[in-house]
Amino acid sequence: MTKLIHTYAQFPIEPVDGHDYHLIDKNGKEYVDLTAGIGVCNLGYSNQPVKDAVKKQIDHVWHISNLYENSKAEEVAEKLCPAGYLAFFCNSGTEANEAAMKLARKDTGKSKIVAFNYGFHGRTYGSLSMTGYPHIKDGFQALVPDIQFEEYNDDASLAAITADTAAVILEVVQGEGGVNVGNKEWLQAVQAKCHETNTLLIVDEVQSGMGRTGYKFAFEQFDLQPDIITVAKGLANGLPVGAMLAKESVAKAFQPGDHGNTFGGNKVVMASASAVLDQLNPEFLKTVQAKGDKLAELLNAEILPLDHVKNITGKGLMIGIHLTDDVKVGDVIKTLQDNGVLTLSARGNTLRLLPPLIIDEAALKDAVAKIKQAIG
Ligand SMILES: Cc1ncc(COP(=O)(O)O)c(C=O)c1O
Known part of the structure; x- marks a missing residue:
């Protein structure tokens, strides 16, 4: 039993x-x-490089808390972030998306989020609320308000992105939703509408990132420049990790005390992530x-x-x-x-x-x- x-x-x-x-x-x-x-x-x-890095770190400190400087986390941020982005580390994909949602609302001062049917972003309340499957939300209401769902790859969805929108969140290849590949023209049009309306574009690379599609980030194939990128899964090859990467201009909306978690940037996990990124x-x-x-x-x-x-x-x-x-x-x-x-x-x-x-x-x-x- x-x-x-x-x-x-x-x-x-x-x-x-x-x-x-x-x-x-x-x-x-x-x-x-x-x-x-x-x-x-x-x-x-x-x-072997991942095993060696983890074993080496195990002989030193494993966890120090985010109250102290962390050169391992700095090292991973340096290797992971595209130029002009800063990183926030957490422990999972859902946490990375929670961070993205909070940052988008804080930075823009707006609350509406546009998400897509059959997009999957995680199981905690913010991420679950942005997830486009009615059945996995059943029984968990009330969800986080002000999230509007639109049809993926559908031009009619563009009308939902207005001056009141804080962010659009999407996967460029929907994984759990059925491995649906985003249409490049549509993704470009979403990005253009985001720019026009001062809306942030959040690209969830939790499943599609870290080399999965042959690129570090799958969005590279669609000529996108998201304001916020979320990653997790493959980043540390099996140790629990998540990261939110945000353009510096957006990231500055988070100040000490605005967001945090105990384990994010854990040294053993960062040692593994650093070895993964060297190989990617x-x-x-x-x-x-x-x-x-x-x-x-x-x-x-x-x-x-x-x-x-x-x-x-x-x-x-x-x-x-x-x-x-x-x-x-x-x-x-x-x-x-x-x-x-x-x-x-x-x-x-x-x-x-x-x-x-x-x-x-x-x-x-x-x-x-x-x-x-x-x-x-
Ligand atoms: C695209 C995407 N975002 C977020 C998540 C949630 O990640 P986690 O299970 O690490 O919270 C997943 C998990 O499958 C995912 O595929």
């Missing part, structure tokens, strides 16, 4: 060990992992782009023609395979588990793939063959 509150429908598999892009369960069965802990362990399960260099990102192209080619040739597949969407190594209603994504996931491959789902009967970015092409090819068999 479990002593855990039943918030997750868990699979009867317990991974206890791992290496590269493989996980090994408590019975010794080995899996090829196409989940990366939901887009977290992007450098896999045995990344242009050469590495090019390898991810090449693998993304190869995977797209394989999926278009092998999976898209299948009768039970409606469509395949995504960017880089963030992929959604949209299944017809007569096949249940849960059954496909189970069959793949039996055949030694771990996968995820997303909204709308979608099989989602978020493999560690270090996976090799031969493993992708083998996994695609197993996916074909499972869907077939």
Whole structure:
């Protein structure tokens, strides 16, 4: 009998060990992992530079509180922030979005936020309130007020962005929402309307960032310059972390006492993040782009023609395979588990793939063959 509150429908598999892009369960069965802990362990399960950095920091202080200077956090901010941005560290994606919401309201003096249907931003009240799934909000009302939902990729949404709007929040590739890729022209139009109305643009890169699409931030492919960027998941390859990055002109709205948390910038976590960012260099990102192209080619040739597949969407190594209603994504996931491959789902009967970015092409090819068999 479990002593855990039943918030997750868990699979009867317990991974206890791992290496590269493989996980090994408590019975010794080995899996090829196409989940990366939901887009977290992007450098896999045995990344030596991350291990070394964490072990080194463990021999010094682990936690010092944010009342003292923190050169490790400075180091990570330096490596993570685009030029002209400052960082605030926290412990998760939802906290990064909470910080973004508060900063946007403080900086603009306005309260209205425009968010999108099937955008996912987290489970704490601010982030949950900006999340565009009615069913995950059921039972938790009253939510944070003054948040308006619009249709993603729809020009009609632009009318909602007015001089009263503090911020627009969006993912350039909606992850949980079904791996929906933003339309470049629409994203550009949203940004232009934000500029016209003095509205801040918040881009949630929690799932799409940290190399997942072959770029440090996925928004780079859409020529956007968000006012606020949120990241988490892959930043520390498995240690809990979140960060809000804001343009300096916006970040200055936060002064001592306005926001904070106990663990943000934790030295062990920052040591890991610093080692991750060192590896997320242009050469590495090019390898991810090449693998993304190869995977797209394989999926278009092998999976898209299948009768039970409606469509395949995504960017880089963030992929959604949209299944017809007569096949249940849960059954496909189970069959793949039996055949030694771990996968995820997303909204709308979608099989989602978020493999560690270090996976090799031969493993992708083998996994695609197993996916074909499972869907077939
Ligand atoms: C785009 C996006 N934002 C925010 C979150 C919430 O992150 P966390 O679970 O770390 O709070 C998630 C989690 O899946 C996400 O995909």
